[in-house]
Amino acid sequence: MDTAFWETTGLVVALVQQMCVYLVVAYLLSKTPLFIPLTHATIRLPHKLMCYVVFSMFCIMGTYFGLRIEEAIANTRAIGAVLGGILGGPVVGLAVGLTGGLHRYSMGGFTDLACAVSTTAEGLIGGMVHLYLVRNGRIDQLLHPFRVGLVTLFAEIVQMGIILLLARPFGSALHLVENIALPMIVANSVGAAMFIRILLDRRTMIETHSTVFSTKALKIAARSEGILRSGFNRENSMRVARIIYEETGVGAVAITDRDMLMAFIGMGDDHHLPGMPITSRQTQQAIANNQVIYADGNEVAYQCSIKRDCPLGASLVIPLVGEDEKVIGAVKLYEPKTKLFSTINRALGEGIARLLSQQILAGSYEQQKQLLAQSEIKLLHAQVNPHFLFNALNTISAVIRRDPERARHLVQSLSTFFRKNLKRASGVATLGDEIEHVSAYLQIELARFADRLSVDISVPDTLKEVTLPAFSLQPIVENAIKHGTSQLLGQGHISISAATDGADLLLLVEDNAGLFERRPGGDGLGMNLVDRRIKNRYGDQYGVEVTCLRDCFTRIGLRIPMETELACAS
Amino acid sequence: MRVLIVDDEQLARDELRSLLEEAPDVEVVGECSNAIEGIAAINRLTPDVVFLDIQMPRVSGIEMLGMLDPVRMPRIVFVTAFDEYALKAFEAHAFDYLLKPTDPARLERTLQHLRHDQAPQNLAALNPPSRLRQIPCWGRNRITLLKVEEVQYIASTPAGIYVIGPDGQERFTELSLRTLEEKTDFFRCHRQYLVNLDHIKEIALIEGGMAEIITDGDKVIPVSRRYLGPLKERLGAG
Numbered sequence: 001m002d003t004a005f006w007e008t009t010g011l012v013v014a015l016v017q018q019m020c021v022y023l024v025v026a027y028l029l030s031k032t033p034l035f036i037p038l039t040h041a042t043i044r045l046p047h048k049l050m051c052y053v054v055f056s057m058f059c060i061m062g063t064y065f066g067l068r069i070e071e072a073i074a075n076t077r078a079i080g081a082v083l084g085g086i087l088g089g090p091v092v093g094l095a096v097g098l099t100g101g102l103h104r105y106s107m108g109g110f111t112d113l114a115c116a117v118s119t120t121a122e123g124l125i126g127g128m129v130h131l132y133l134v135r136n137g138r139i140d141q142l143l144h145p146f147r148v149g150l151v152t153l154f155a156e157i158v159q160m161g162i163i164l165l166l167a168r169p170f171g172s173a174l175h176l177v178e179n180i181a182l183p184m185i186v187a188n189s190v191g192a193a194m195f196i197r198i199l200l201d202r203r204t205m206i207e208t209h210s211t212v213f214s215t216k217a218l219k220i221a222a223r224s225e226g227i228l229r230s231g232f233n234r235e236n237s238m239r240v241a242r243i244i245y246e247e248t249g250v251g252a253v254a255i256t257d258r259d260m261l262m263a264f265i266g267m268g269d270d271h272h273l274p275g276m277p278i279t280s281r282q283t284q285q286a287i288a289n290n291q292v293i294y295a296d297g298n299e300v301a302y303q304c305s306i307k308r309d310c311p312l313g314a315s316l317v318i319p320l321v322g323e324d325e326k327v328i329g330a331v332k333l334y335e336p337k338t339k340l341f342s343t344i345n346r347a348l349g350e351g352i353a354r355l356l357s358q359q360i361l362a363g364s365y366e367q368q369k370q371l372l373a374q375s376e377i378k379l380l381h382a383q384v385n386p387h388f389l390f391n392a393l394n395t396i397s398a399v400i401r402r403d404p405e406r407a408r409h410l411v412q413s414l415s416t417f418f419r420k421n422l423k424r425a426s427g428v429a430t431l432g433d434e435i436e437h438v439s440a441y442l443q444i445e446l447a448r449f450a451d452r453l454s455v456d457i458s459v460p461d462t463l464k465e466v467t468l469p470a471f472s473l474q475p476i477v478e479n480a481i482k483h484g485t486s487q488l489l490g491q492g493h494i495s496i497s498a499a500t501d502g503a504d505l506l507l508l509v510e511d512n513a514g515l516f517e518r519r520p521g522g523d524g525l526g527m528n529l530v531d532r533r534i535k536n537r538y539g540d541q542y543g544v545e546v547t548c549l550r551d552c553f554t555r556i557g558l559r560i561p562m563e564t565e566l567a568c569a570s
Numbered sequence: 571m572r573v574l575i576v577d578d579e580q581l582a583r584d585e586l587r588s589l590l591e592e593a594p595d596v597e598v599v600g601e602c603s604n605a606i607e608g609i610a611a612i613n614r615l616t617p618d619v620v621f622l623d624i625q626m627p628r629v630s631g632i633e634m635l636g637m638l639d640p641v642r643m644p645r646i647v648f649v650t651a652f653d654e655y656a657l658k659a660f661e662a663h664a665f666d667y668l669l670k671p672t673d674p675a676r677l678e679r680t681l682q683h684l685r686h687d688q689a690p691q692n693l694a695a696l697n698p699p700s701r702l703r704q705i706p707c708w709g710r711n712r713i714t715l716l717k718v719e720e721v722q723y724i725a726s727t728p729a730g731i732y733v734i735g736p737d738g739q740e741r742f743t744e745l746s747l748r749t750l751e752e753k754t755d756f757f758r759c760h761r762q763y764l765v766n767l768d769h770i771k772e773i774a775l776i777e778g779g780m781a782e783i784i785t786d787g788d789k790v791i792p793v794s795r796r797y798l799g800p801l802k803e804r805l806g807a808g
Contacts, residue, residue, distance in 0.1 A: 387625070390651035391579070394670035398585035448579050452603075486578070487627045489604055489713055 008182055011067070011074060015187035018065040019076050019194075025061065026195055029054070030202045052092050052099075055084030059100030059119070063107065072111045074180040077104065078122050078159065078188040079195055082152045085126020086142055093130070097123020111176065114166035118159035125155045143200055149193035156185040217351055220247045228356055229363040232328065234274055237262035244331070244352055248345050251312055254332040255320075255356075258287055262329065267336055271307045279305040283330055286317040290327045292350060293317040296341060313337030316346055318353035322361055331356060366536075373533050384421060385478070392444045399447065406447075413443035421471075431498060431505070432464035434473040438496065441474055445481055452492055453485055459498040466505050468560045469533045475526030476509045476544070476556050484511035484554055500562065504542070507558040516548040527556070534560060571684065574615060575601045576608035576631070577623035577649065582670060586621060586649065589677050596681065605634035606706040606713050609744045617644050619684055621668070624650045628715055629706065632656070636698035636753060637706070639746040645691060647680060656696075663695040702753045707733050707741035714741060718754055722785045724764040738787050759783060759793045759801055767804065 059080030066075030077100050085093020100123070101116035109115075129151050133142055141147065160181045167173035223243045227236050237255040241263040245253040252266025256278055264272040278284055282293045282302075295302035296314050304310030312334040322328035331353045335341050392414055400407040417440040420433075429437075435457065442455055477496065485492025493512045498505065531544040538561050545557040573596055577583045583601045590596045599615050602608040605626050612620060624631040631648065648660060648667040660667040666680050704715040714735075722734045726747045732740040743750075747764065750756060756764035771786040773793070781793040781801075793801060 386652040390670050391582075394585065394651060394672075395579070395581045397671040398581035398588075401585070401588060447581065451580050452578075486625075489606070489627055 008179065011069070011180065011183040012186055014067055015074055015076065015183045016190070018067070019079075019187045019191040022058070022061060022065055022076050022079070022191065023194055023198065026058070027198055030198050048088050048092050051084060051088035052095050055080045055088070055092075055096045056099040059084070059096055060103050063100065063104050069176070069180060072109055072176050072180070073104070073107070073115070074184055076184075076188055076191050077115075077119055078152055078156055078184070079192045081119050081123040082126040082155050082188075082192055083148070083195060085123045085128070086130050086148060086151065088127070089130045089134070090124060090127030093123035093125070093127030094120065095123070097121065110169075110172060111163055111167045114163040114173070115159075117166060118162040121158055121162060122152075122155040125158065126151060143196055143203075145193040145196045145200070148196045149189040152192040153185055153189040156181075156188050159184075213347065216247050216348055220244060220348070220352060221355055223247070224355065224359070226359070228359040229366060231363060231367070232257070232262075232360045234262050238265070238274065240356065241265045244333075248333065248348055250333045250341075250345055251336040251339065252334040254334070255329065256283060256287075256332070257329040258327065266334065268304065268307070268310045268312050268334070271304075271310065276306075280315070280317075280332075281305065282315060282317045283332060286319050286330050287327050290319050290321065290325070292319070294341075294346065311336045311338075313339075314341050316341065316349045318349050320353055320360065321357045323364065328357075328360060370536055373529070373536055384418070388444075388478075391448055395444065395448045410444060410447055413440045416440040417444070427470055428467045429470035430464060431459065431466045431468060431507075434468065434470070435459055435464070435496075437471075438473050438477050441477065449481075449486065449492065452488070452490075453481070453494070454491070455494045455496070457496045459496070463498045463500070463505065466560075466562050468505070468507075468558075469530075469537060472530050472534065472558060472560075473507060473509070475530050476507075476558065479527055480509050480511040480513075480554065480556065483517075484513035484515055487515050488513050501559070503562055505558075505560045505562050507560070508555060509558075510553055510555040512553055514548055514550050514552040514554050516546060516554040530558070534558070571596050571619060571681070572599045572615070572617045573597065574599055574608070574611055574617035574620045574644070576603075576605065576611075576620060576626070576634075577601075578603050578626045579623075582623070582649075586672060589672055589674055590621075592674070593678070593681055595685070605629035605631060605637075606715075606744075608634055609637055609706065610708075612638060612644060613642070613744050616642065619645045619647060621647050621649050624648060624653050624656055629704075632696055632698050633703075635693050635696065636700070636702065637745055637749065639749050641748075643690070643693070645684060645688075646693065647684070659696050663692065665691065665696070700753065702745075702750070705733055705743055705745060705750070707735075707743045709739070709741050716741065719766075719768065721754075721756070721766050722769045722787050722789060723766060723783075723791050724750055724756060725791075726762040734787070734789060736787065738789065757801060757804055759791060759797045761794065763791050765791055770805075773801070773805075 057080070059077050062075050062077035062080055063073060066073035066077070081093065081097040081100055084096030088096070097120035101119035104119060105112045105116040130142060133139060160177050163177055164170070164173055167176070220243060224240045227239050230236060241253045241255050242265050245265045250266070252264065252268055252272070254261060254272060255263045259277060261272065261274050261276045261278065263274055278287075282295050285291065286293045294300065294316050302312075302314050304312055314335045316333045318331050319327045320329040320331060331349065333345060333349050396407050396410045396414070399410060417437065420437045420440065439457070446453055446455060473496075477494065480494050481492075485494060495508075495510050497508045499508070500506065527544060534543045542559045542561060545559060547555040547557070573590060575583050575586055575598060577586065580603070583603075587598050587601065590598055599617055600611045602611050606629060608620070608622070611617075622631045622634070629637070635646065646665075648656065648665060649670060649672070650656060650667065651670040657667070659665070666683060668677060668680060702718050704717055705721065707714050707716055716733055716735050720736050722736065722738075724747070725732045725734065725740070731743050731745065731747055731750070733743050734740055751758055751764055754764075755767070757767050759765050765783055765785070769785045769787065770783055771788070772784045774782045774784065776782060779795040779798060781798050783791045783793055785791065
């Protein structure tokens with residue numbers, strides 16, 4: 001009895017040792033891409049095939065690693081069969097079991113048939129568990145070490161039963177089972193459970209890897225959003241370089257245009273100075289050929305072109321591509337001689353370059369849009385409505401006849417109006433300035449429509465310093481007269497007011513005509529332009545809002561943010 | 571020369587009147603501040619010449635021409651501050667026109683021209699709209715512009731022409747029955763009536779080959795014998 005106990009214990013230890021070797025092989029294999037499809041329960045055919053191949057191999061390996069005992073083999077074959085079934089389903093399980101079984105059969109011994117049958121059965125048991133869990137929508141519970149251990153335990157018990165049933169002579173079979181049942185059940189159950197553990201670890205690693213990658217990418221994208229849109233210059237490049245440097249943790253980051261270094265941050269910033277011309281051969285090549293260049297300092301030599309003892313030992317250069325696929329610069333990531341480039345940062349580098357290219361592109365587009373709006377407004381200034389001009393002159397000439405003093409005032413208003421038109425062809429103006437401009441205009445219109453028009457302006461003094469795009473208010477007031485009150489047979493009234501609405505300035509121009517119609521192109525030009533300029537400058541939530549009650553009133557609202565610094569800066 | 575000034579700006583009218591009154595043979599018989607008043611004044615005062623501004627509220631000078639009865643059409647001198655399109659037409663068809671501010675010498679030339687040339691103008695060359703969009707009416711103390719499609723029918727009475735709108739109210743208009751018949755799709759169903767076919771609810775035949783139209787506003791309009799046939803034809807019931 002004592003001997004039997006020690007024999008059994010010895011066998012358990014020996015089998016566990018075998019299992020360890022087996023698991024080491026599994027662990028090493030898990031480092032290869034071969035393993036990635038195995039980290040999830042498989043449904044698709046190529047994956048199933050892969051599953052079959054890998055687990056058949058483990059099955060056969062289990063047999064080889066087994067210990068010969070009384071012409072039988074104590075082994076860890078069951079792990080391969082059961083896992084093949086669990087991960088690949090009944091068909092794969094059956095195939096793995098059959099392959100492992102046939103292989104075992106070829107090795108002979110009095111349990112050859114029994115082992116072949118039982119291995120096939122074990123594969124099938126794994127497959128049935130797979131089927132059961134999938135059918136019940138619990139596919140996520142497949143890869144559960146404890147559960148898999150239990151299934152293997154059950155499968156091993158079944159195997160012992162089959163050996164007793166099929167192996168002859170029965171006496172030997174019984175003796176064998178007495179000896180190997182415990183060691184094999186323990187070794188296989190624990191082994192299968194640990195195998196699953198390895199799979200799970202591997203999966204977690206892959207996922208962590210991609211999570212780290214996505215997080216970094218998203219952070220860089222979020223932080224650098226819009227910076228280069230306002231212009232590809234040294235200041236903006238430096239801000240972006242800093243973000244990349246902080247988020248990727250590489251040794252250094254540089255951004256260049258086609259000729260010179262725009263920004264550099266990190267190791268070696270004592271001799272890589274913004275403003276220096278590009279001297280690196282890799283960068284020149286990347287820009288010239290629109291090509292990603294990777295000098296890892298190993299296979300491809302890297303040497304800083306500026307200073308021999310520069311700590312940087314590897315660089316990745318990615319071209320920045322602008323309009324018409326033209327290269328407009330490059331992003332460079334560096335690692336010091338003491339560090340290797342991580343694959344994450346290599347992949348990130350290319351993504352970052354694409355992101356920045358797009359931003360620069362969007363920026364130049366926006367700039368062009370603004371230039372266009374700017375020139376349109378100049379056109380508008382130059383093209384003072386001739387109808388207004390000649391009517392104004394006609395009015396003044398009539399007033400001269402009866403009230404020369406008043407006529408002089410009107411001439412003064414007219415010149416104020418024109419002078420302001422010419423002076424403020426671009427940029428921003430204060431609300432006070434705009435009101436003055438509009439008042440000069442209104443002096444003339446009030447004289448023209450003396451008996452038919454009244455105006456009131458109510459703008460609190462506190463708002464007069466608020467800035468807005470110059471020439472925003474006058475076109476709206478002009479529209480209110482031209483398409484509003486001047487079309488009334490009776491009395492016209494216009495009220496101009498300013499108020500705050502939260503953080504916004506709300507300018508209201510209301511007439512009592514209510515004749516607003518959206519005209520395609522044509523007369524609405526002035527108002528469309530005002531709207532577009534405000535939206536370009538401040539965003540789509542601002543601009544012109546129209547409320548019109550037919551024959552009652554038309555109310556034009558201008559919504560502008562009250563961030564005075566923003567308006568002044570640009 | 572009896573002259574009417576139609577311009578929506580008081581000072582522009584004053585200025586033109588001052589200039590015109592310098593001519594000994596010109597009498598300014600009236601001033602109007604819009605086209606609708608202008609039509610009434612032309613009918614009432616029958617001026618020889620109208621100095622007509624083009625840009626005016628609701629009804630432009632050109633549109634107003636289409637509302638005047640061609641039989642009683644005075645000579646027109648257009649006045650405008652700036653209207654490229656109209657100026658081209660004036661030049662092309664040798665119409666008299668004045669630019670604001672008005673040059674007295676130019677005005678004198680125009681008057682000279684008017685004194686000698688009394689031939690009717692071919693105003694059609696200016697393409698005044700051949701169809702009316704709206705009919706200016708006088709209600710109680712106010713001018714309304716009734717959309718043509720809203721009109722139920724038009725009745726001619728010894729007191730004048732009346733337009734019956736969707737509210738059933740009768741409104742006086744200065745436009746002649748002939749103008750209204752020619753420039754709308756209204757159907758002449760009686761010597762004194764024009765009916766908007768779109769507002770007919772039913773036609774009741776009565777003895778003697780006569781009929782009555784009941785409008786969708788439940789107004790009853792007589793149909794005379796000679797118009798009943800054409801009416802049926804127009805309605806596709808002949």
